[in-house]
Amino acid sequence: xxxxxxxxxxxxxxxxxxxxxxxxxxxxxxxxxxxxxxxxxxxxxxxxxxxxxxxxxxxxxxxxxxxxxxxxxxxxxxxxxxxxxxxxxxxxxxxxxxxxxxxxxxxxx
Numbered sequence: 441x442x443x444x445x446x447x448x449x450x451x452x453x454x455x456x457x458x459x460x461x462x463x464x465x466x467x468x469x470x471x472x473x474x475x476x477x478x479x480x481x482x483x484x485x486x487x488x489x490x491x492x493x494x495x496x497x498x499x500x501x502x503x504x505x506x507x508x509x510x511x512x513x514x515x516x517x518x519x520x521x522x523x524x525x526x527x528x529x530x531x532x533x534x535x536x537x538x539x540x541x542x543x544x545x546x547x548x549x
Contacts, residue, residue, distance in 0.1 A: 447531040452483050454518055454527050456492060461523040464494075476525070480535055488531035491517065491539070496524030499546045503528060505539030512542040 456475055463469035476492050483490075495501050501519075502512040507530065517526035533539075 447486060449488075449515060449528055449530045450518075452486075452529045452531075454520055455483060455490065455529065456520060456525065456527055461520060461525060464525070465523055478539065480533075481529075483529055486531050487534075488529055489533040489535075489537070490527060490529045491541075492525055492527040493517070493541050493543075494524050495526055495541070495543050497546055498526065498543050500544040501526040502542040503530065503539060504542050505533075506537055507533050507539070517541075 460469055460471070460475055464472050464475070469475075476494060479490050479492075480487070481490055482488075491503050493501060498519075501517045503515040503517060504510045504512050508514040515528060515530060517528040519526055
């Protein structure tokens with residue numbers, strides 16, 4: 441893999457604005473599309489994709505796709521607390537990469 445693919449995704453702190461998440465929780469963030477989903481960006485000079493999804497009843501959310509051979513154990517997202525949002529920046533993931541979220545519910549597993 442490339443040097444970016446070898447970087448640890450968990451070495452990058454969540455970069456979602458706490459004020460924007462609070463506005464989302466209050467139902468007054470009309471720009472939530474700028475936070476949720478997949479967004480290619482650069483953090484600390486490293487290009488990759490930030491993934492974020494709202495899954496308030498999840499026990500675990502993982503990113504699966506071509507980049508990790510569809511293995512749900514490789515990239516669990518980070519829970520951003522009471523917002524219900526889960527997020528992870530994955531270095532080296534470029535536009536066009538196929539992916540899904542694997543969600544494990546608290547209720548039924």
